[in-house]
Amino acid sequence: MSASPARSRKRARTRNVTIHDVARQAGVSHQTVSRVINAHASVAQDTRERVLQAIQTLRYRPNIVAKTLATSRSQLIGMIAHGTEHYGPAQIAQNVERSARTHGYEVILATLNQFSSAEIAVAFRRLQQFGVDGVVMFTPYDAHALAPLLDTDLPTIVLDAAMSAGDATVSIDQVAGGVLAAQHLTTLGHRRVLHIGGPAMWSDAAMRAAGYRQVMERHGLTPLPVYEGDWTAISGYAATLAAVNSGLEFTAVMAANDQMALGAMRALRQLGRRVPHDVSVVGFDDVPEAAFFEPALTTVRQDFGLLGRRSLDELMRRMAHPERPARHLVFQPTLVERESTAPAHRSHA
Known part of the structure; x- marks a missing residue:
């Protein structure tokens, strides 16, 4: 008479269950069990399910110390x-x-x-x-x-x-990302592009700003003063208001990340400037919410x-x-x- 599943589990708990025990239970090699544990893609779905069931039945826990x-x-x-x-x-x-x-x-x-x-x-x-x-x-x-x-x-x-x-x-390549954003705006005919940068000490912010300057200078345009944010939406909002209140004229905003772009769009809407009819806005990162901004945000995607x-x-x-x-x-x-x-x-x- 074969042992009941409950008895098998009880026996398994009396000693350390090994990867070879799991392999025997699932009817596969121990190498296949290892692939399933490590989430390798090269395992058939039915085989993966058998191994996972065997792991659950035997209550197998990989022993990192033994593996070490x-x-x-x-x-x-x-x-x-x-x-x-x-x-x-x-x-x-x-x-x-x-x-x-x-x-x-x-x-x-x-x-x-x-x-x-x-x-x-x-x-x-x-x-x-x-x-x-x-x-x-x-x-x-x-x-x-x-x-x-x-x-x-x-x-x-x-x-x-x-x-x-x-x-x-x-x-x-953060410089290339800055170039993509600025080039998109200049291709659309924008000549006065406000850059809302990240914290100056951050290398990503510095490189994205360098891409912006490259494009402006390539087209014979004078880069506008950079307004620095801290990556948050409220800093993008404040930077946009500060730029407008200073009398700076611009038809596009290149924000160094999507959150600051969101803040910029809020400020522009508050000022009665329509996006993109009056002012175009580009962000950076492509956060999951970017497609659901109002309007949906043009941005630079990082993989x-x-x-x-x-x-x-x-x-x-x-x-x-x-x-x-x-x-x-x-x-x-x-x-x-x-x-x-x-x-x-x-x-x-």
Whole structure:
């Protein structure tokens, strides 16, 4: 007589259930069980369901300590981050963590209260105490200041930054994004484009502003004074009111992120200026709500999912082949045209 499912579960709880037990229960190899646990796509759906059912029946829990002893790896990745209260950094953190799981890794996050060499050094030491196999780091400030801190045997990838030779980076071209936004407006005939920038100390803000200046100068146009925000909608609102109250004339707004673009549109509506009939507005990031702004926002889209996937791929490469030279992977943003931009009136051209 075969044992009842309840009895099988009771026996399973009396000893540590292994991946081989799960494989026998599901009628598959232990390699297939590993692929299911690590969320690999190359597993048939019916097989995946059998394995998941076996895991549930046996109450299997992967033993990270045992795996560490067997592979000499902790299966842990450290992530050092700053600015995660904002949309872009938060998306980067989420996508790095999701991508790490597909490689069979867990992530330990160390957030920085402020950007300083001392805080980064403390974060590195903390992560090394956990025995992480590698580190992903992203910071909104000038990444060249990080170079001395990255002189370590621990494989490290810096995200969304431009570094010097010898440092491994994965980034989205922020200057190109600024060019896309400004070029879209000048192509529509706008000659006086107000740029609402992010905090000056943030490298992303500086690079997007550089793209704006490149386009204006290429067309023989004088860049207008930049009004600085802090990435929030209220700062975009305040910057727009300040520009208008100063007497500055403009027919388009290029905001350094979508939240500030939203604030700018609110200010323009309050001032009786219609978007896009009177003033066109472009944002940056393509937040999920951008298509539902009124009007729907034209913006520059960053593929944060791609950034997360490729950063983990590159970190795995450096962990497996530390002797190979560092690479700089740069991906291009795209312009998403919606309803917030229109050709400039001839009287304004």
